[in-house]
Amino acid sequence: MPGGNPGIPEAESGNNIWSRRDLLSLAAWGAILTCFAAAGLAILRMLFPRVLFEPPTSFKAGYPVEYAVGDVSEKWMKSQRVWVVRTPSTIYALLGICTHLGCTPRWLGPENKFKCPCHGSGYTKDGVNFEGPTPRPLERVKIALGDDGQLVVDKAFRYRYELGQWDDPTAYVKFTGA
Numbered sequence: 001m002p003g004g005n006p007g008i009p010e011a012e013s014g015n016n017i018w019s020r021r022d023l024l025s026l027a028a029w030g031a032i033l034t035c036f037a038a039a040g041l042a043i044l045r046m047l048f049p050r051v052l053f054e055p056p057t058s059f060k061a062g063y064p065v066e067y068a069v070g071d072v073s074e075k076w077m078k079s080q081r082v083w084v085v086r087t088p089s090t091i092y093a094l095l096g097i098c099t100h101l102g103c104t105p106r107w108l109g110p111e112n113k114f115k116c117p118c119h120g121s122g123y124t125k126d127g128v129n130f131e132g133p134t135p136r137p138l139e140r141v142k143i144a145l146g147d148d149g150q151l152v153v154d155k156a157f158r159y160r161y162e163l164g165q166w167d168d169p170t171a172y173v174k175f176t177g178a
Contacts, residue, residue: 058154060146064091064175072107072125082141082153083107083114085125092172093143093153094127100134114138128161137161140171 018026059080067073067086076082081096081104094114098105103118113130114123121132128137142157151173159165166172 057156058152061093061143061151061153063150064145064173067091072109074107076153077107080153080155082155084143084151084153086175089174090172091143091151091175092126093141095139095141095155095158097139098134099129099136099138100132105138140166142170143173144170145173 059076061076061082061084064086067084069086069088071086073084073086076084077096083094083096085092085094096104098116098118098121100116100119100121103116105114105116105121105123108115112125114125114127116122116132116134119133121129121134123129123134123138127140129135137160140159140161142154142159144152144154146152157170159168159171
């Protein structure tokens with residue numbers, strides 16, 4: 001036997017160096033326990049799904065009498081990116097996203113038009129494009145009267161002029177009251 005006393009086992013000789021078999025066994029058990037830990041973490045992760053919590057697409061925009069005839073209301077522009085426009089016979093909501101590159105146009109009351117600050121696109125009060133590089137009119141969004149008499153605007157439903165969707169009954173609210 002190389003080194004040490006002949007006939008005396010290594011453990012009894014005071015030499016406590018781990019054998020190769022012990023190290024491989026320890027490594028194998030470590031790998032098995034690591035796999036179990038990873039599987040346990042994966043199962044725990046499945047209990048908490050990845051969900052993107054987005055704000056609701058619909059909101060109550062108040063009562064129709066709150067909107068003056070002929071005016072463009074910017075009340076919901078900051079929080080919802082929507083203008084509410086009232087004509088003598090209808091109320092409709094325009095989405096405040098330029099159809100050119102997605103910028104936010106501004107309402108210029110004295111000029112009676114929407115103007116995009118990015119590339120100069122211009123829209124009439126009803127949202128039809130008339131100047132600049134914009135390829136199409138602004139989009140309208142769904143608007144309806146709720147059970148409580150308030151206007152309910154839903155940005156999930158969009159209506160495009162060039163597809164004839166502005167004539168859809170849910171793209172505006174007929175209004176003849178004061």
